Amino acid sequence: MIKLIALRELKSLFLSPLAWAILAVTQIILCYQFLAQLESYLQFQARLSVLQDSPGITDLVISPLLAGAAIILLLIVPLLTMRLISEEQRNQTLTLLFSAPVSMTQIIMGKYLGILGFLSILLFMIALMPLSLLLGTRIDLGQLFSALLGLFLILASFTAAGLYMSTLTKQPAIAAVSSFGLLLFLWIINWAGNSTEGESVLSYFSVLNHFEPLLKGIFSSADIIYYLLFIGLFLVLSIRRLERLRLPH
C-alpha cells in the first residue's frame, strides 16, 4: 500500500513539468560547478603534487560539488514537498485516502518514499559526475560514498521536514516558504555557537555540522543517528498532524 501511494506520487511528479525542470536545473548548475572546480584543480595540480599529504581530487572537486548540491537542494526540496498534503487538502483529494482502507502511517510513508524516490534519481544523476572522473584518474571511492550517503541523509531530512510543513497548511506556497525557512534556520543555527569555544548545543543541532564529517569521509554513527532521529521526528509529527485533521478543532 505504501508502495502504491509512493509510485502514484512519483508518477504525478513526472506528469507535471516540475520534476523535469528540477532535474534539468540542478544538473546544469552542478555541471557548471563541477567543470569550474575541475578546471581550477587542473591549474593547481602541479603545485599540489610537490606537497606532502596534499589533498587529492576527491577533496578538492567532489566534496565541494556535493556540498554545493546540498545547498541547491535546500532550495529545491521545499518546492517538491509543498504539494504533498496541502494540495491534496485543497483539492479535497485527501478524502480518497482517508476513506480508503489505509492508515495514516501508510499515507505519510507513501508520500515520503515517493519524494525520496525522486530525490534518489536526482542523487544518481549527481553521482554520475564524480564517477565520470574514474575514466581519467583514481578517486577515493570510500569518501565518495560517504559523501553521497551524507547527501542522501540530508535530503531525506529536508523531505521529512518539508512533509511536516505541508501538513500544516492548505496553501502550498506557505508550506514551501515555511519549510525553506525551517531548513535554512537549521542550516545556520551553529552561527550563534561559533563565538564560544568548543561545541555548543546549538551547533550540535545544525544540519550542516553533521554533514561536513561525512563529506570528509568520516563516518560517525552519531551523525547517522542524528539524521535518522531528525527524519523520524518529523515523520511522526506528520502522522500525528494528519490524524488531527479529522478531530474536532
Place this chain on the structure above:
Amino acid sequence: MEREILIEVKQLSRAFVKNKGFYGKIHDQTIAVDDISFNLQRGEVLGFLGPNGAGKSTTMQMLTGNLAPSHGSIKIGGLDLMDNPIEAKAMIGYLPDTPPLYKELTVDEYLAYCARLNKISNHKLQQAINTSKERCGLTEHGKRVINNLSKGYQQRVGIAQAIIHSPDIVILDEPTVGLDPIQMIAIRKLIKELGETHSVMLSSHILPEIQTICNNVQIINQGKLVFNASIEQLNHHMQTHSIRMKCRHKVDVKKIKLLDTIQSVEIEQNTMGDEGDSIIIHCSHQHSSNDSSLKDSLLTEKGQNAAIDLSQQLISIAEQQQWGLYEIYSEKQTLEDIFMSLTCVDPTHEARLGARLGARLGARLGASREKALLETTEEARQGADT
C-alpha cells in the same frame, strides 16, 4: 426477516469551534450534527435530505472516517469505525461532494489506483475497472486525462471510484449534480441496482429523485434528524386528500356535499374567464398517523380506493348535471411540502428564506396542509369517540 444492519449510528454529534480563545478555551462553537441515531440495513437505499448547511455532508464525512465525531459511535458492519478503521473503511465506497480526482491522471490510471488502494488483487483489477466504467458510462473515455473531461464526466469518474471495489455500503453525496438527464436516469437505475445487493446512502436536493430511488427517507435540519420514515410511510403522509375538478359551467356545490366522505368543498377563482368553476374537494378518509405501518398501508389503500370511488361519483354527477367537466385530478402532498414544513419551523427563518427564494407560498401551502391534516385526524378521532 431481520436483515443485516450495515451501519449503526448512535447519538452522533459533531461540533466545530468558531472562535478559539487564548489557552485553548472554547468560546463559541457550532453544532453541525446534533445527536443523530439511525440504522442502515442491507438492501436499503436511504435518502438524506436537508437544506444547505444542515449537516448532511458532515454526517457522511463522519461515516466514512474523514471526520472524527465529537460524541457518539458509528458501527460499520458490526465493526466500530474508531477501533477498526481499516477493516470498516474497506466496506465503504464514498463519493464526497467534490469528487476526489487526481486530474493529471487518465481515467484508467486513476481507477486502477483507486482499485489498488481498496486492495483489489491484480488479476481482478482489469475486470473491476471495466465493470465500473461500464456502469458509469465511461467505457469510451478510459484513455482521457481527467482534467480534460467535463464536469459531468468527472462526476461519473467520482461515482466509478466509489463503486469500484463493490463495497457493501455506498455513500454518495449528491451523486447526480452536474449530470445530463439521460445520465441522471442511468445513475438512478444504477443506485437502485446497487441497493438490491448493497446498501446505499445518498444525499440530494432533488426531492423527486429521492422519492423514486430510496426506500427510506431522512430529513435533517440544523443538525437534527427531524424526519425518518420508510417511503411507504411517506407515501401515506402524501396520500390523496383532495380532488380538484374544473368545469365549464356553474357547479351546484350542494350536490357535491351530499356525497359521503366529503369533508369540505372550496370554490376557487376561475382563471378561464367564463362562468365555470374550479373546485377543491377534501375527503374525510384521513386517519391517525400513529398506527402501525401495516395498518397504515391498508388504510392508505382504503383511502386511495375511496378517492377513486369519489372521483367516479363526481364524474357521473357532472355528466348528469351537464357541468361540462373537463379536468379532474387528485392532489397529493409532495415530498417538497413535507420537506418545507419540516425544515422551516422558525417563522423568521421561513420568512427570510421565503423572501429570498420566492418559496414562501410553497411553505405556507405545506404548513396549511399539514394543519389541515392534523385537524381532520382530530375530527376523525372525535367522530370515533362519539
